[in-house]
Amino acid sequence: MAVIDYKYKDVIHRCFRCGYCKFPNNWIDVNNCPAYARFRMETYSCGGRLWLVRAWVNGEIDWSEHFAQIVYSCTACKNCEQQCPLRFNVDIVNMIVAAKSEMVERGEIPPSAKEFLENVQRQGNPYGNSREKRGEWMEGTGIEAYQGQEFLYYVGCVGSYDTRGQKTARVLGKVLQKAGVSFGVLGNDENCDGNEVRSLGEETLFEMLAEENVAQFQSLGVQKIVTLSPHSYNAMKNDYPGFNGGFDVAHYTQLLQSLISDGRLDVSGGVNATVTYHDPCFLGRWNEEYEAPRNVLKSIPGIQLIEMERNRDGALCCGGGGGNFYIDLLGGSEDSPARRRVREAHETGADVLAVACPNCLTMLEDAVKAEELEDKLTVKDVAEIVGEACGIK
């Protein structure tokens, strides 16, 4: 029956399409699937997407650009897996990624996704910027190249190239310096971590990146890695061991939590702000780290931490996962998940929306501008807030 070779053809029909995948934990509305929230057509719900993939695999519908956009609008946020009551739920994102992989094999993917992957292949980053410019973010910081220090500080593509991400990368570097952490970076020699490449379905390119990165880290004697991005953290913690890359990987919020509790990082300067924290999907639902960023924020004098209605494993994705921070299939509307999320943050009364992911940072900061909330809500990375508390400019 199947006309397309598809890894999950014996499972995908098990989606009943009951629709629980649209909800957050508390069922307050049906807008916790970012793509469904954006378009509110059944095709964009997780169940609708699975039924369409099955129809394509079985030859009941033809591939089209619209179909590819529906599939690639999945941000791999795992809300569906969290909410689905059925036993196959652990494979839902894998089913979507497998469909993307088939499209990659056939060269039938959205143009922006194609551009993303080509850029990574050519330049090691989705923006297509020169590899020779990857280390520019660290100019003037005094951050050293990795030469056997305790930690490799892996910055990632957004931290290396995006202007806003670069600022965060620098602040985190200064915070680590201030705490006396022994660390170094790869600068121009750093390559894409591949997390988004894999979620876009380009498995071969991902394998190549993982193998190259693992070989590079091993040749340099890296044992401990601290990442700026939860996306890098996820790939290195969960995927690289499959490529003989068994490193001790931490997201920076986990390291900062230890540094503060050990007394190595002094945040007594404090920050006077009412802060609400947005859980990044690749730190939260993918790796179940909900407390480290909150503990860091709670340790800073002057911060009042309040929660959004959707938090922890029920958080609404910013819409930037699955490469969507670049391929941008969910933007352009007040229903975009990032704009929904900043409205939710604003409703809490917070004046700072804290994030722990450079992708979320750029997505949500753009959304604050689109919502014209700039004078009411500021998006800051947890690293930046810690930097302020440490007196880092």
Add this chain to the structure above:
Amino acid sequence: MDSVYQALVDIVGQEHVSNRQEELFIYSFDLGTTEPHRPDYAVAPRTTEEIQEIVRLANREKVPVVPLGGGLSLAGLAVPFKGGIALDLKRMDSIIEVNEKARYALVECGVSQAQMVSYLERYHPTLTHSEPGAPGPATIGGNVAIHGQGDLAQPYGFNSDMVNGLEIVLPTGEVCRFGSCSISSGWFTLHPLPDLGLFLGWSGTTGIITKVSLRLFPCKRIRGVGQFVVENEELVPEVIHKLTHTQMAEDIIAYSQAVPPFSSGLQHFLINLAADSEKELEFKQEIIWDDTLGEYIRRGDGGFLGFRQGLERPVVSKTSDWRKGGGFEYVGAIMPVDTYPECYRQGREISERHDIPYTVLGRCIGMAHAMMFSWTYAFNRADPESIKQAREALHETDDLALELGGTLWKPGLYGQKLVMERMDPHTLELMKKVKQLLDPNGIMNPGNWEVS
């Protein structure tokens, strides 16, 4: 350029209308065994005014309109049998008002059951609504349109009996309000104005429900469920009669199922109790388990399986995964309580004949004035033979329910035909006249409840 498509774009905006294969494919399906039929357009309006414009357009162009809520009837009631516009109403999802003192909620039709539960828990914890057994994404509007029932059916009846007011877009595009809201801004009662009950139970064939005022009920601080079991199905009507006489329970369900095998053949009761204090709960438990069911326990005819505080939300979709097949459908029927033993025995026979693990369930409606029965048949969506078996079992069960003196609840086309064949001819004629009067062009959900 397709002029209807362009007109729809003008009404709801480009992003909320589609004539592309992907949307037409998805909106062609019900989740049960009904064969798919593709619409020509899928449209997701946000306002009553947009719906009015869509309906006027559909009348001008003689295009069918098929309203859709959660799309969870499983009986194919929102399958566009004759094409046209699949009207997805889930963007109409505002909870407009909750009146605590008068105990009602005014909501747009696309508010989901789960959203209502969550909203009341959070903002009005002393109130609750009758939550159906359907998955949480089922909508308030869709549920009353098919005479749904919920977990307060035993004391208060069908959910459609809990309607305090309706806003309807008629098939010709006018907006009508029914109940106190038709003469004032209050949505507190449907009665005592002249009865125009032309929309509940019609499955969207006489108009589109856009707003519902729904009665709310006291939500006690402690809610929980007790379980009781008997071996002999003949005892079930008697037990239910005695339980309802106590007027202590919120919900009473009797069921039997093949899975797990060790309890196959037993008749289970789920009895929901609610109380504002431990003292009240203890009193109700004593009345139920000791005074009412104690005699069965002492005789060895029944067993008390315990009481658990806290209500588990229904997750009926798990049924679809029994055979790792992704599908199930059930025949719903409103039956006299004393037919339970036959409903169980003959329903089980049908299941076993079709090699499907049996599930027979009855929920008390209105102090045992009736039971909502469901005979559930799981199927494998990837196996056409399995779907065929389930469909045949469903049709046999439709026949059975009517033979046993019941009436079908939200029947699909096969069941509707059976019902109309048995219906009083004058009633049938009136249905036909009502339909012709309201929907002269026959655009509303055609194929359903069509009197020949």
